Amino acid sequence: MTDTLATNFSSEQVSNIIAALNAGKFVSVRKILHETPAPDVALLLESSPTKTRDDLWQLIDPDFHGDVLEELSEDVRNGIIAKMMPDTVVDALEDMDTDDLAETLSTLPDEVLQDILTSMDSQDRHRAEQALSYGEETAGFIMNTDTIxxxxxxxxxxxxxxxxxxxxxxxxxxxxxxxxxxxxxxxxxxxxxxxxxxxxxxxxxxxxxxxxxxxxxxxxxxxxxxxxxxxxxxxxxxxxxxxxxxxxxxxxxxxxxxxxxEHSMMSMAGLDDEEDTFAPALQSTQRRSIWLGVNLVTALLAAMVSDMFEQTLSQLAVLAILNTIVPSMGGVAGNQTLTLVIRGMALGHVNDSNAKFLISKELLIGFLNGIIWATLIASVVALWKQDFMLGVIIAFAMLVNMIAAGLAGATLPLIMKKLKIDPALAGSVILTTITDVIGIFAFLGTATLFLI
Amino acid sequence: MTDTLATNFSSEQVSNIIAALNAGKFVSVRKILHETPAPDVALLLESSPTKTRDDLWQLIDPDFHGDVLEELSEDVRNGIIAKMMPDTVVDALEDMDTDDLAETLSTLPDEVLQDILTSMDSQDRHRAEQALSYGEETAGFIMNTDTIxxxxxxxxxxxxxxxxxxxxxxxxxxxxxxxxxxxxxxxxxxxxxxxxxxxxxxxxxxxxxxxxxxxxxxxxxxxxxxxxxxxxxxxxxxxxxxxxxxxxxxxxxxxxxxxxxEHSMMSMAGLDDEEDTFAPALQSTQRRSIWLGVNLVTALLAAMVSDMFEQTLSQLAVLAILNTIVPSMGGVAGNQTLTLVIRGMALGHVNDSNAKFLISKELLIGFLNGIIWATLIASVVALWKQDFMLGVIIAFAMLVNMIAAGLAGATLPLIMKKLKIDPALAGSVILTTITDVIGIFAFLGTATLFLI
Structure with missing residues (x-):
């Protein structure tokens, strides 16, 4: 039984359990949950909307609660604990290893944690407080004390x-x-x-x-x-x-x-690592809004740069049409460099002795990219709009922006690291602001000089 | 010695070795490399530009070559092997475990692999061919055969x-x-x-x-x-x-x-997972160009949508100035959803039984986001441009695009998975195209209807 479940705990089985739950077959769901290993029960809970998750939790044998809690991600675990009575939480935590106990307790909101500590007997409380005594995200925090x-x-x-x-x-x-x-x-x-x-x-x-x-x-x-x-x-x-x-x-x-x-990927998209895929919509909206707010400010900044050239834009609508191409290409090229440098830093490959080489290399790539894409976009625009001069102008802007993208993509994470800011978190938005502003300025500025 | 090196092999040590190399102190570099554990030598090579890497490799004891090769990433390893004589490669591979041997050989270009196999004696060749007999990226490929x-x-x-x-x-x-x-x-x-x-x-x-x-x-x-x-x-x-x-x-x-x-993060930025941070600029430029090419096409597509509204844009330059805000916000919101769903799929949390819930949830978030950011942008624009109607129009476009972003971000990866396309690879570019086109169309289209 365990064998088949473990290697095949599939979306099909998940669907079956959910179907049985929805059909009200609680006895049989309880039985299945009892026979399923804790990591699989955890997977099932992680894959369920909050309402289903709460129903399933009620059907899990309380002796099994601790094992399942250990396997859950922070957000999901906290959501469940918040709805449990403090003394049932204490029971569930009793058999946990010190490292799991520390992790579970440390992420709880303060008032919940206090309730739980108060419900513990003095021996358990001592153990819990010791587990929490090392700083979060340190070796002491993730270690086990049961050493022979x-x-x-x-x-x-x-x-x-x-x-x-x-x-x-x-x-x-x-x-x-x-x-x-x-x-x-x-x-x-x-x-x-x-x-x-x-x-x-x-x-x-x-x-x-x-x-x-x-x-x-x-x-x-x-x-x-x-x-x-x-x-x-x-x-x-x-x-x-x-x-x-x-x-x-x-x-x-x-x-x-x-x-x-995962942290880098999630941060670069402006998400909290721990975001629960099936959290209620309102909670997710709130969490994601910071990033959208920052982006709105930078989008307005780019619009204000365009606004400086309102005169030019009102005379030549074609500039408005082409205005997004150069910033977009700069953003992609810059993000490639940024991502590569962030990964290199995470792997420990980027250090003081090779940073200069890396920056020159990315500058050179920016220049080469600039030449390639400037030539291409110039040809496309000259043919499409039948305007050779317009082609030259957009090519110049592309070259400038690609070089800026390479330089910004390589230096930004290095600077941010020195300032102790996580480059994955804010690097992408700063980079895009730079490539947007420089791209628009180079394109509309040059056009104003030569076409108006 | 080993103790200090291992826990402290730092960028400072890397810098010292590089400095000694540049000063021509080959004997002392050779000595240091000999005393450094293979994983640290590998880290040093990964952190070096190609030229330095080649010089360092010459100074590593050949008996040690196999151990270091095992620890290198694909691109770096292949670059080194390509410059070695086939029979020295064979010597280096001799003591490797089957799984490391399979991995090393499988990523080599065909002609290099053939040269190496030809240089092997029949027993080694048999072992190599057996290691390669299981499909890449299968259990057989990564297993070891030395079982008791x-x-x-x-x-x-x-x-x-x-x-x-x-x-x-x-x-x-x-x-x-x-x-x-x-x-x-x-x-x-x-x-x-x-x-x-x-x-x-x-x-x-x-x-x-x-x-x-x-x-x-x-x-x-x-x-x-x-x-x-x-x-x-x-x-x-x-x-x-x-x-x-x-x-x-x-x-x-x-x-x-x-x-x-890492694959998801690198793919989403249009990078090859194996890209060597210190590869020559020309090679990197070439590798990254596919993604920039795809992006140029989509940027042109967005420009063509704007082009449909040339008349409108030539009459109202303010539309050109504001035209980038709605697509930009849609892109960020859509990418948040996309990243979350891609991660959920990778963790096995998203399946047929909860896909519908997930899509409705993201649609609802899109709607809520739409309401929030539409209200905000409407106020900003109405105040900035002293035009209430313009505020209403951009608000409408924002709402439409945010809903589209939520829907596209949630459904795209699910559809792509069914089509057996890697959503991390192409999802982001398709999504951005959708939010760009819908954003521009909604904004300029509505403006044409109501302002012209």
């Missing part, structure tokens, strides 16, 4: 005997960490090496000394890029005195990698 | 003794697979369970029966989303008869997750 530690002077067979007595190991344990008496990390032993080593050697003899470590305050995107670059499955987290405080496993990092990569 | 299999009727202590004799296990082994005499997969045993179980039980007693499997032909993005959804570290790959043929590990999947997420 070994002492260096113990023989392997003693450890194997101990582990057999202990039973089940924490999830995703692939490495044991070796600490001294003051809990300072001094080595690591992969689980597989424990198996392949002779039983009478000591831990110290087979451990890797000075393993790679992650500081508890390291930003999570840096953690993710280390995991990605070195193909780690897990890594120990230490405090400033090199005491072992936890471990980070790849499954938590995968989420960060996905979110970071 | 167990028989169900063997006792744990026998296995532990065998593993101790065998020594080092294949990289990232977290699970052993259990097969019957005909190599059919019948179970799996996590490495940690082997440790915690009593030595005298048999494999059959502790194995998970019917483990989750991946078919050898499954598309790699589907593999990645299974790993992501179920937090797997590895999974067995089987052929159509359920024979175990290999295993996929999370480190290969992480690359696919990153690439998939």
């Amino acid at each position: 530690t070994l002492r260096p002077d113990v023989a392997i067979d003693v450890i194997l005997r101990y582990l057999r007595l202990r039973g089940e190991l924490p999830e995703n344990t692939d490495t044991f960490y070796v600490v001294n008496r003051s809990d300072v990390l001094i080595g690591s032993v992969p689980v597989t090496r424990l198996i392949t080593s002779s039983p009478d050697v000591t831990v110290a003899e087979i451990m890797d000394e000075e393993p790679e470590v992650i500081g508890v305050g390291m930003p999570d995107d840096q953690v993710a890029s280390l995991f990605e670059r070195y193909n780690w499955l897990s890594a120990p987290v230490v405090d400033e005195n090199h005491h072992l405080v936890g471990r980070i496993t790849i499954d938590d990092v995968v989420d960060i990698i996905r979110e970071d990569a | 299999t167990l028989r169900p009727d063997v006792a744990i202590d026998v296995i532990l003794r065998y593993l101790r004799l065998r020594g080092e296990l294949p990289e990232n082994t977290d699970t052993f697979y259990v097969v019957n005499r005909s190599d059919v997969l019948i179970g799996s045993v996590p490495v940690t369970r082997l440790i915690t179980s009593s030595p005298d039980v048999t494999v059959a007693e502790i194995m998970d029966e019917e483990p989750e499997v991946i078919g050898v032909g499954m598309p790699d993005d589907q593999v990645a989303s299974l790993f992501e959804r179920y937090n797997w570290l590895s999974a067995p790959v089987v052929d159509e008869n359920h024979h175990l043929v290999g295993r996929i590990t999370i480190d290969d999947v992480v690359d696919i997750i990153r690439e998939d997420a």
Whole structure:
């Protein structure tokens, strides 16, 4: 059963569950939900409008609530928790790992969080407050504290005997960490090496000394890029005195990698990363309006540039017709450069030593683009409007704007990074404003000089 | 040494190496490169212009070439291989895992690949051809064949003794697979369970029966989303008869997750995913020109719509000035919807059962956006141009275009998916064409009816 569900949990199954729900077959929906793994239930909830989502949640076994909550995205999870009674939330959170607990609690609105903390017994509250004590988006925040530690002077067979007595190991344990008496990390032993080593050697003899470590305050995107670059499955987290405080496993990092990569795409379109696809329309409208507002201002700015040339436009309507072409091409070319540089920065490929090369390269591309598209648009316009001079003017504007686009696309993200502004968030709108203003100014300005 | 490098391989170190290279200190650069882990050398190469990259490559120990090649992105790797002698390439490929070998060879241009295959001895050639035999972007292509299999009727202590004799296990082994005499997969045993179980039980007693499997032909993005959804570290790959043929590990999947997420962002900006940030300008210009060409056509299309209203524009220059605002707002709103739906589809959240809801929701958002921005722009225009009627007309055009943007943004990716076109690739340009044409038509058309 699990096998088929896992590899085939398909839109067809989702449709079937929704159909059963709509037909009022609650008993059978409850049964299906009970047999479905938590990640699939989460997927089903993510794919449902708010109303359906609430109905489905009622039919999920409460013992299962925590597992499902862990898998949900922030917006969806918060929406559900906000409608639950604080003490049922506390029950659901009870069995969560520290890292999941920290993530779940940290994104809740303050008043909801306070209600939940108040409903907890003192032991749970202590655990929750500890989980929240590390800054959001740090290594401490995403780490797990259920680490198995070994002492260096113990023989392997003693450890194997101990582990057999202990039973089940924490999830995703692939490495044991070796600490001294003051809990300072001094080595690591992969689980597989424990198996392949002779039983009478000591831990110290087979451990890797000075393993790679992650500081508890390291930003999570840096953690993710280390995991990605070195193909780690897990890594120990230490405090400033090199005491072992936890471990980070790849499954938590995968989420960060996905979110970071998505963040740029969503930001560039003026969306909040966490926007829930099936949120109520009013909420989505409100969230998206900031970007549209900014865009309205920049569109008005471009219109004001055109307005400076009202005289020219009233004499030659053909300029009005062609006025959008140069800004549009500049916007596309500039956004290509911008996107490439933003990605290069995210991957760590762009740095001070090659920034100058990159800017010159993009300037050169802008110039080459300018030559190509200026020639083309000049021919089209000269033929279409039977006006050679008009062709020359639009070609000149195109060349100027393409060079500006290359320069702005390459330098903007570098400047914004120095100013500590996220280039994915505002880069695109600033860029388009630049290419719009320069494109319109170059085209209408030159036309005013030579045609009027 | 390794410790500091790994966690701190910074742009400062990159700058130092480049400075030493430029100063002609080849011996010391060679030494530094030798002490730097392969992923960091790869990062250094990725961050360098082609000329520097070639110089650095000459200074890397040939024994190390394979390890570095594995870590490079397609474009950079192919650029380097194209300049190597076929037999040195063969040496570099010798120690690669099957999945890395398949990936490296598959992206090479045909003539280079043939040269390399010809230079291989028959055993290596056989291995290479086998690695290439599975379709690109399938599970078979990214799997590893170095799997440790167990028989169900063997006792744990026998296995532990065998593993101790065998020594080092294949990289990232977290699970052993259990097969019957005909190599059919019948179970799996996590490495940690082997440790915690009593030595005298048999494999059959502790194995998970019917483990989750991946078919050898499954598309790699589907593999990645299974790993992501179920937090797997590895999974067995089987052929159509359920024979175990290999295993996929999370480190290969992480690359696919990153690439998939980046693909949408790069495509939406009209860039090739694999575009090398530091490629020569001429090559980049050529690659980016397709998108600019498509955009020129759509910009001309928009100009032709304006051209239909030449009469109107020549009588009222103010229309020319305001003509860009409505298309611009429609483009931004439409792209928000488009991006959200494309992401929802990539995450598997959008399906037939909720598509209708999603479209109605985005239509409603379009309507609400329309009301908000129509009111605002009407007020601005009426005040700025002291023309109430003009305000009403631009408001009407804004409302129409915002609704069109919501509808087009939500339906386009769904239609394109049915037509098996990648919505990230062409969605944005089609959308912008729609919002441009409708925006201009609505604004100038209404103005012609009421103002002329």
